[in-house]
Amino acid sequence: xxxxxxxxxxxxxxxxxxxxxxxxxxxxxxxxxxxxxxxxxxxxxxxxxxxxxxxxxxxxxxxxxxxxxxxxxxxxxxxxxxxxxxxxxxxxxxxxxxxxxxxxxxxxxxxxxxxx
Numbered sequence: 001x002x003x004x005x006x007x008x009x010x011x012x013x014x015x016x017x018x019x020x021x022x023x024x025x026x027x028x029x030x031x032x033x034x035x036x037x038x039x040x041x042x043x044x045x046x047x048x049x050x051x052x053x054x055x056x057x058x059x060x061x062x063x064x065x066x067x068x069x070x071x072x073x074x075x076x077x078x079x080x081x082x083x084x085x086x087x088x089x090x091x092x093x094x095x096x097x098x099x100x101x102x103x104x105x106x107x108x109x110x111x112x113x114x115x116x
Contacts, residue, residue: 001064005071007043007079016043016081023107027091027099028063029083032107040074042067043081050089059084062093066100074109 007013020031035041044063046056063082082103088096104110 001042001068005039005041007041007081012041012079013043013045013081016079020079020081021107023103025099025103027085027088027096028103029085030103030107031081031083032109033079034077035079037077039076040071041079043079045081045083047084049086050084055089059088059096062088062091062096063100065093066097069097070101070104070110073111074104075111078109080109 007016016031016033020033023030023032042064044060046059048056050056050059063084067080067082082100088099091099101110
């Protein structure tokens with residue numbers, strides 16, 4: 001994922017936590033907030049409760065890949081944070097991709113009539 005599409009600053013994550021709209025899935029939590037930019041920015045949170053570094057890095061890679069595939073089908077101009085839940089650690093990519101797609105569709109950011 002390109003650097004300008006990533007959320008990196010702590011202030012951005014805090015703003016999403018305080019003002020963002022939240023959708024929950026059994027594998028992840030999605031927070032969304034408009035950003036006023038012509039593109040979306042994404043952040044990923046994997047806590048130590050998921051497991052050791054190898055597990056956390058794998059989950060981040062799976063989430064990034066699922067979001068990368070979904071990006072062309074999303075409305076632009078939003079910041080999004082995906083918070084991984086414990087149950088995601090043992091899931092294959094297809095299940096993670098379905099969870100990301102489902103959460104984005106429920107949030108209303110998915111452009112209707114588009115499929116990945």
